[in-house]
Amino acid sequence: MSGEISMIGSVILALFLAGYLGQQYLPPPKPKVIGLDLGTTFCSVGVFHPGSGEVEVIADEEGKKSIPSAVSFTTTAVLAGHEAVDLADTNPQNTIYDAKRFIGKIFEPEVMEQESARYPFKVINNNGSAEFLISTNHTFTVSPEYIGSRLLLKMRKMAEKQLGVPIQKAVISVPAEFDERQRNYTVRAANLAGLEILRVINEPTAAAMAYGLHKVDVFNVLVVDLGGGTLDVSLLNKQGGMFLTRAMAGNNKLGGQDFSQRLLQYTTERVQQEFGVPPTLKEDIHHLRQAVEAAKLNLTLQPSVTIMVPLHLQTSGSSPEGAAPATVHFQAMITRELFEELNEDLFQKILAPVKTVLAEGHLEKEDVDEIVLVGGSTRIPRIRRLISEFFGKEPNTSVDPDLAVVTGVAIQAGIMGGSWPLQVSAIEIPNRHLRKTNFS
Template identity: 90%
Template sequence: MSGEVSMIGSVILALFLAGYLGQQYLPPPKPRVIGLDLGTTFCSVGVFHPGSGEVEVLADEEGRKSIPSAVSFTTTAVLAGHDAVDLASTNPQNTVYDAKRFIGKLFDPELLEQESARYPFKVINNNGSAEFLISTNQTFTVSPEFIGSRLLLKMRKMAEKQLGVPIQKAVISVPAEFDERQRNYTVKAANLAGLEVLRVINEPTAAAMAYGLHKVDVSNVLVVDLGGGTLDVSLLNKQGGMFFTRAMAGNSKLGGQDFSQRLLQYTTERVRQEFGVPPTLKEDIHRLRQSVEAAKLNLTLQPSVTISVQLLLQTHGSSGSPEGSVPTPVLFQAVIHRELFEELNEDLFKKILAPVETVLAEGRLEKEEVDEIVLVGGSTRIPRIRRLIAEYFGKEPNTSVDPDLAVVTGVALQAGIMGGSWPLQVSAIEIPNRNLRKTNFT
């Protein structure tokens, strides 16, 4: 009997030793489950590497770790990401973006008409669902989930190219306020891209996982997600490894695009004051908008930046009549200080606090009881916004993770867990709150 026990012990020891040696000296298996962040403005894909336990956010061939959530249709191709954005100015009616705002959502005719008024492409109503009208060499409609599928397919191909293995499974994130229909249509978009979705995870929960909050002793987590076009604030309660969404609020019409627009209005007026006429040519406005966007990004790191743009202004001829107007090349230059940018947007920045106060009230929580403040979305890099949040709570928000990549990092962690990667991480379990409703400010 003792010999049998000894033999069993030897076998177990040999298995452990083989496993250890395999982990030390054999190349780890390639990840086969990807994590996808299908954002309103940008989207990203990440993987969890077995063995090392590291998350990698995958880049495209140009080294960019996120791609614009845009799809453009031409007579010969369907382009996604940066390729689509490159065509946005010359092919605006057939370049669709912000499709996530429409996916799986039912609209009454008046609301859909109001929502679609802001876009250069045509949005039509199909029995309450939004569809996009495309006109190339023929006219047809595409659904929001089809637009999503083209973006997901591009990210799938990015992952396959870098990992060198076929990818068929994924974990995908969605806003916490998405209902069952919106989640199902997001899954449908993934299916159209040839992906099986193993799990759908809420974006705030994914962000909390990226910050490692699923492994530390915290109870109340506030997630402020401020991207290019929307603000979402979520209050999470964690008990053990379980996250419960206590309250949500946001502003669907507040984001980085609005801050850029204020700066664009200012620079347009400066052009008019200096040269007598504002920029009117589509190409001029596009170049000025690009310069303003770059200035906004640089002002997060530098106290001042210089905008320098070549413009072709329609100035009047000697007769002073519009018929005598001629295009005149000019160089517009302006130094923009961070203080000016903050002054132009101060009222918009302060709007961020309204949904913060709402989720605390609905969650029956004092601001002193918030253990961690997590920042998500590129616009939370703006120093004034970080100061505003720090002043309100009396402590600094957690900035240890790149806010642009927080959601995809958390989704990639969950993808690794679902794929059975070693070493296993603590999994986040979301407790669904079926009665939760999002308070929206405009």
């Protein structure tokens, strides 16, 4: 008997040794499961590499690790990502963005009307569900999940090109507030892109995993997710490797686009003051918007930036009637202090949902163990300062906030694919009574 036990022990030891040597000296297998972050404004795809244990966020053909969540329809093609955004000003009625706001939701007619009024494209009410009206060489409608599928298909192809293997399986993230119907329609979008979804994970939980919080001893985690168009604040309670979302609040009309819009409004007024007329040509407004967006990003690192944009203005006395508008060169210095002053009231709105989740979670701010930042807008120094002043301690900034969710989803994808080295899987405890408080 003891000999049999000894033999079994030897076999097990040999298997472990073979596995270890294989990991050390054989090339690691290619990842077969990808992690997808289908965001409202931007989306990303990542993989967990067996062997090294590293997460790679895959870049597109332009080398960018996030692609805009936009899809544009022309007479000859359906374009997704940066190519779609390039057509947003010249083809606005056929360039769809923010589709995630509509996916799987049932709207009352008046709410649908309010939501659709915000966009240059046409939103159709189909028995409470949203559809988008497209007019190219013919007129047709597409669903929000179809828009999502085109983005997911693009990211699938990006991953296949980078890894050199076909990809058919994925893990995808959704907002914690998504109900069962919204989750199912998100999975349907992935199925349309030829992907089987192995797990749906909440975005705040994915972000916590990116920061490694599933492997350390913390209990109360506050996730502040401020992207291009929405603010979501979630309070997570962690027990072992399990996450429970205790409270949620947010503002679905507050994000980086609003901060850029304030700066665009300021520069437009400066143009009118300097030249007597505001910019009216679509091309000029597009270039001014691009310059403002770049300035906003640069102000996170620099105390001041200079905007320089050539504009085509029909100024009085600049050219004969009927002639082409005169080309002028607009230049303005934008300081970080000016940017903060223009947006201070919007920045202050971030604290309202933070206070709400603490109250609903029955916690004092001192009870929060970790503050996690997600979304590119949390890079803004004033916002980080606002949060640190409120809590009396610095938020965790060890992970790129743009890529926090996709990093966590990629880790979960590695777990579902059985990748080595093994990670601790984050288990989410459903909170059926959870409701999100929305501010506006």
